[in-house]
Amino acid sequence: MRFSDVDGFGHINNGVYNDYYDLGRMYYMRDVLGWLPGDPARDDQLVVVHTETDFFRQIFLGQSIYVLTSVVDLGNRSLKMHQWLIEEGTDQPLSVCKSVMSCFRRSTGTSFPLPDEWRKAINNFETPR
Structure with missing residues (x-):
């Protein structure tokens, strides 16, 4: 969280x-x-x-927040994520x-099928043990 995140109402924009x-x-x-986007x-x-x-609800500067992230569906060429603050x-x-x-x-500017290794890594992470 940064000072510049705050708007004129005193909460996070x-x-x-x-x-x-x-x-x-x-x-x-x-x-x-295992890799960073970009x-x-x-x-x-x-x-x-x-x-x-x-x-x-509003978020204010200095409030301790977390981002929880989960993949909820794997498609052929895409995936759906749900996230919570x-x-x-x-x-x-x-x-x-x-x-x-x-x-x-x-390199081609095109979509491609979700690779099996990505699918496996996501499923392993998201599956309760």
Whole structure:
């Protein structure tokens, strides 16, 4: 959270929530798939093609929040993510984001089928043990 995230009403601007969700997606890909999005050495990427965000409560500067991220559906060429902004010490969402990410090959500018190794890594991470 940065000072510049705060708007004239003293709370975190609603547009900034999407920055927090982007960070959650980035760390999910790093932790689950083993790479960071936007790496110029990677031709195969995941890109956001759709988002929808619901806002439930205001967030204020200095508030301890977490971004929880989960893949809820794997398609042929895309996946669906659900994310929650949660205040530390609670399980009540401050905001919820649903997004779709598509497989995208930078060199050709086209989509491609979700690779089996990505599918397996996501399923292993998301499956309760």
